[in-house]
Amino acid sequence: MKKILVPIDFSEHSEYALETAAAIAKEHNSEIFVLHMLEISSAVYTASRDSLSDAGVFYFKLAEKKMNTFLDRKFLEGIEITPIVKHFKVFKEINEIVDAHAIDLIVMGSHGASGVKEVMVGSNAEKVVRYSNVPVLIVKYNPILVEFDSVIFASDFSEDAVASYLRAKSTFEKLGSNMHIIYVNTPDNSFKSSTEIDVLVTKFLKRAEGNLDNYPNVYVVSDYSVEKGILNFANNIGADLVAIVTHGRRGLSHFFEGSISEDIANHSTLPVMTFKI
Structure with missing residues (x-):
């Protein structure tokens, strides 16, 4: 840094x-x-x-x-x-x-x-x-403090998010932060069973790091939207920072699909850090 x-x-x-x-x-x-x-x-x-x-x-x-x-x-x-x-x-x-x-x-x-x-x-x-x-x-x-001791990193654990995850992990290691990794399960077309999420996370960590050392730091949150799940989890654990991957959408794609990272940046009272895919 x-x-x-x-x-x-x-x-x-x-x-x-x-x-x-x-x-x-x-x-x-x-x-x-x-x-x-x-x-x-x-x-x-x-x-x-x-x-x-x-x-x-x-x-x-x-x-x-x-x-x-x-x-x-x-x-x-x-x-x-x-x-x-x-x-x-x-x-x-x-x-x-x-x-x-x-x-x-x-x-x-x-x-x-x-x-x-x-x-x-x-x-x-x-x-x-x-x-x-x-x-x-x-x-x-x-800023009252910038010692980001407890941070949460939200991901969909897709293959596209591997590089961003590794950048986030490296960034927070430099900052001396404890990173909680979360997946938000929502009651819509993206809903997954516990087994499906376990398989998704396992494949992701093996692809990213070649091991499951970080598996204990992964949390599954159920909520009505990804944004609510992230912000509620951050509040529950007293996080100092919210980190999230962004696809960098723009133009019509951004207008119709929106961007979770930008919604959180708008609505979070905590500092937000974004990592672009």
């Missing part, structure tokens, strides 16, 4: 994310990259995509000034900070920053959403979750 990226929009929730990242950085001697994505109209671009008109330069310099003010925080003392201002047009370009600086984790603030706003607009955090190739930690409140 040596390099942490914090996308900001200078809001209160951005400050929560930055303070969370700072606490993690101090614990693991990490460097923080603070990114502001300057979403400006194409009208301020010149003929070259990498060039800006005079108006674009003005907004860019203004963002840099706001960045310097925003980073003047006591909790950042002693941490190596790299500020970045980019004139990205779409959120999937955040992976350019991730790849260029070998980022290990993205920490982002979110106010959550509900109802029509959630479906039609969504939040910046949702967009980053959809596109990011590295784990994304989403926080909504001023």
Whole structure:
């Protein structure tokens, strides 16, 4: 956990994310990259995509000034900070920053959403979750602690989820966390018997790790929805963090099928970490 990226929009929730990242950085001697994505109209671009008109330069310099003010925080003392201002047009370009600086984790603030706003607009955090190739930690409140001693990792134990499971396991080992692995059994077309779940989990762990050492840490939860099962289990064990795999759906697929990870990121009071398949 040596390099942490914090996308900001200078809001209160951005400050929560930055303070969370700072606490993690101090614990693991990490460097923080603070990114502001300057979403400006194409009208301020010149003929070259990498060039800006005079108006674009003005907004860019203004963002840099706001960045310097925003980073003047006591909790950042002693941490190596790299500020970045980019004139990205779409959120999937955040992976350019991730790849260029070998980022290990993205920490982002979110106010959550509900109802029509959630479906039609969504939040910046949702967009980053959809596109990011590295784990994304989403926080909504001023951090009280970031010692994630007890975390839950929810999975459907499909073959597609193996790589994400291994990334989560590695991430939480670095954080010194105790990972509870859960499967939520729901009364719909995805319902499985106890025997079917046992076979599913056994095959998954053998495929992922070649052994069943982690089997005692697997819990089966029955609930009316995956989201309710995850959040209720987290509350029952007093978890510090919820982790979940996301398919990164977008477009019509995302609109009709939804995304459990984004629902949980919206509705959970706990920090949420997502791992993209």
